[in-house]
Amino acid sequence: MNDHHEQREGTALPATLPVTDRTRHRRLREQGSLDRADLEAVLDAGFVCHLGVVVDGGPMVVPTVYGRDDTHLYLHGSVASRSLAADPDAPVCVTVTHIDGLILARSVFEHGVSYRSAMIHGVPRRVTDPEEKLRGLRLLTEHATPGQWDYARRPSRKELAATTLLALSLAEASVKVAVGPPDDGTGPDAALGIWAGNLPLTATWGAPVPDPLLPAGIEPPRHIAGRSGTRQG
Known part of the structure; x- marks a missing residue:
């Protein structure tokens, strides 16, 4: 509880992402980043995440909208709340991915995808404090459509009570970014006379x-x- 309270009060997280067993880059390490600014850039570029959680003994991945401040990701989590009710210490994994194009090589083996992705690990906290819940919903709304919170009608008490909002710390996360041309431009396949390059999206x-x-x-x-x-x- 103290950790949650301190982070809600705005305690800054380190500028460098910590390396843990869950965030260690084991493959394609050159695509990984430990810069928290890169994590924030990936999160700020989108507004839909995928929440991975165990529900009734089985895995479930649910798309949902999110918003953030400097320390937490706020997201709708009605499905996850079922898991949290049974096990409040159950970990989840949230992912955000942006597809920027295709990497088309001379061989199918070297084909790839240009992408930016982030994974956030942790135990989410169900937001019950009315002020934090309203603030979290504002972050979520403004993240998707800046200006909409002050334009549209805000949630009523009944609507707030019917809404499940989760707060997930941004303390443990990993980032990967894949860019650039195909990797076979200097290999034997370069002599095949096949077009290769990037197809942006x-x-x-x-x-x-x-x-x-x-x-x-x-x-x-x-x-x-x-x-x-x-x-x-």
Whole structure:
């Protein structure tokens, strides 16, 4: 409890990610990073994570939205809460991955994916304090759509009571980033005369589509309309 309290109060985490048995880079170590800034960059580039948890004795991986502050990841966790009720010390693993393109080599063996990924390990804490819960939901909302918390109606007490929010420390995490050209440009396959290189993949926000039941004359606010045509991630 003291650790949770101290981190909620904003105790800064080390700038370098610690190496543990769960975060040690055993394969493709050159793609790994121990820089916490790289972890934050991966988290800030997206808003959907995958929560891996054991439920009723079996593994389950659930996609959900998230937000963060300097020390914790906040995420919806109704499925995980079932596991936490049975075992409050049950560890979970949260992953965030961005696909930036394909690495197309001269041989199929050397094909790969350009990506940025993060894995966060730990025991999540179910947020029950009303102030922290509201703050966590604001972080989650603003992470996905900056400006929306102050624009839309905020949660009622009944809605807050029906919402499960988890806080997972960012203390134990690993990061990997794969970029660059194929690895076979200087090997025997270079003489095959086969095209090789990268095929980038980007995602952009489209134009806002109004709710069919929206009365005429209500235009999207600037913080939503302004994202049209901008890159996601």
